[in-house]
Amino acid sequence: MAARALGFVLLLGLAVLPFVPMAGMRQYALHVLVQIFIWSFIGGAWALMGRFGLTSLGHGAFLGLGAYTSTLLWNSFGLSPWLGAVAAVLLTAGVAVIVAYPCSRFQVVGHYFGLVTLAVGEVVRLLIIAERDWTGGSLGLTLKTAGAGGSLLAAQSADKRTFYYAALVVWLIGLWVWVRLDRSMARAAMEAIGEDEVAAASVGVHVARFKLAITALSAALTAFGGVVYAQYITYVNPETLAGIGVSLRIVFAVVLGGMYSWLGPTVGTALTITLQEYLRVKFGLRLIGMAETIYGLLLVVFIIFLPAGIYGSVRALLARRRAPAPATA
Amino acid sequence: MAAIAGISAVALDNARLDVQAGEVMALMGANPQRVYVVTSAVGGAMAGLAGALLIIQYAVHPFFGAAFGPITFMICVLGGLGNMVGAFVASFIMSEVIAVSGVIWSTEMGYVIAFVVFIVMIFVRPGGILARRG
Numbered sequence A: 001m002a003a004r005a006l007g008f009v010l011l012l013g014l015a016v017l018p019f020v021p022m023a024g025m026r027q028y029a030l031h032v033l034v035q036i037f038i039w040s041f042i043g044g045a046w047a048l049m050g051r052f053g054l055t056s057l058g059h060g061a062f063l064g065l066g067a068y069t070s071t072l073l074w075n076s077f078g079l080s081p082w083l084g085a086v087a088a089v090l091l092t093a094g095v096a097v098i099v100a101y102p103c104s105r106f107q108v109v110g111h112y113f114g115l116v117t118l119a120v121g122e123v124v125r126l127l128i129i130a131e132r133d134w135t136g137g138s139l140g141l142t143l144k145t146a147g148a149g150g151s152l153l154a155a156q157s158a159d160k161r162t163f164y165y166a167a168l169v170v171w172l173i174g175l176w177v178w179v180r181l182d183r184s185m186a187r188a189a190m191e192a193i194g195e196d197e198v199a200a201a202s203v204g205v206h207v208a209r210f211k212l213a214i215t216a217l218s219a220a221l222t223a224f225g226g227v228v229y230a231q232y233i234t235y236v237n238p239e240t241l242a243g244i245g246v247s248l249r250i251v252f253a254v255v256l257g258g259m260y261s262w263l264g265p266t267v268g269t270a271l272t273i274t275l276q277e278y279l280r281v282k283f284g285l286r287l288i289g290m291a292e293t294i295y296g297l298l299l300v301v302f303i304i305f306l307p308a309g310i311y312g313s314v315r316a317l318l319a320r321r322r323a324p325a326p327a328t329a
Numbered sequence B: 001m002a003a004i005a006g007i008s009a010v011a012l013d014n015a016r017l018d019v020q021a022g023e024v025m026a027l028m029g030a031n032p033q034r035v036y037v038v039t040s041a042v043g044g045a046m047a048g049l050a051g052a053l054l055i056i057q058y059a060v061h062p063f064f065g066a067a068f069g070p071i072t073f074m075i076c077v078l079g080g081l082g083n084m085v086g087a088f089v090a091s092f093i094m095s096e097v098i099a100v101s102g103v104i105w106s107t108e109m110g111y112v113i114a115f116v117v118f119i120v121m122i123f124v125r126p127g128g129i130l131a132r133r134g
Helices: A002-023 A026-052 A061-077 A081-106 A111-130 A160-184 A185-195 A199-202 A207-231 A246-257 A265-285 A290-305 A310-322 A325-328 B001-022 B023-027 B032-054 B065-078 B082-105 B105-126
Strands: none
Touching: A002 A026, A002 A160, A026 A061, A026 A160, A026 A207, A026 A246, A026 A265, A061 A081, A061 A111, A061 A207, A061 A246, A081 A111, A081 A207, A081 B105, A111 A246, A111 B065, A111 B105, A160 A185, A160 A207, A185 A199, A185 A207, A199 A207, A246 A265, A246 A290, A246 A310, A246 B065, A265 A290, A265 A310, B065 B082, B065 B105, B082 B105
């Protein structure tokens, strides 16, 4: 009963979402929502790998590669970000395969896989800073504007509502990919690989192929998220889009929400972003650093006491309440 | 650089005792929880000492520690978890790679090369540089 009520609320929320910007919402609220959609999509992309034990601590690498590829192609050659996104996704998927292939070949799993990806994330961040002549280095890079009103070809818009709908669609695509994967055979195979690679291989699961495929998929989606983020903010910076900082931010949000359920990344991201914004506005300039401190402490508390994540814990609670019903029937 | 070695020693200490502090340990009469708490305290103390020593060479600011996080991980694993001598050797190798390529090329590229060396080494010798070939 409770689960059905939850499903109903979710459907209602989904039905309401497209009409949200029409209610004359403040630009700021809309901005927060767009951010939540984009980062939820990226978090979901991370969780595609994370839930199968491929804990990547370097998704910032893929995010940064995606965002910088499309931005640089647009700024330097005037290539439309629509094509730039395709290039970014292909390039990032290629890089992901180059990283993942030796990892699966040499059986680098668990903590070691996390460390390799961490190093990859840092390499991308440092390379962006090192090649400052054409990437802008630590100062970042601003997208060239296509005109005051924006342009469809350049995927730019002065109106936040455009990006609201775009981000909503992107987020829904992310959920669709998640559900598709969840229902496919690949999920069973990946779960077996996550439990024990040797055992999975012995029953005929092609371990390397599945791991490469899931890594490439996750990286490609992350890169796409990076492109969308870059188009929305129209500014890219190595600190906010590559390296350890953003990689861990993605991981924290998803772990907080719960990485084993389809809405987990969204719940986690929505919570971390609103919390961050709320604390930032609340404290403002009075106690600088206080917002970050509270945010960090809350994250620690949540992760220690809710290891399955918030959404995961709520779902488990509902399932437990529902479980006795079949026994009595 | 000695300080970097110090930091790596910390994490190593933690990791080694962590592995041993399993269920078996409780059967042997040791208290795993106590070992866990004590090693964490010792680890934290040593990291604090390393931080204090680093001040000799670096400026103090709130994001001071963040710069050493990734490279410390890399050194620990490169030296081999639980291998103090390995960590010492690894921290020398890493700091030389960073310093030399920093002079020849640029500081960022020095770190890039150090990370790439680490990635390659994890594939070639996952047990650390001093580990016996198995």
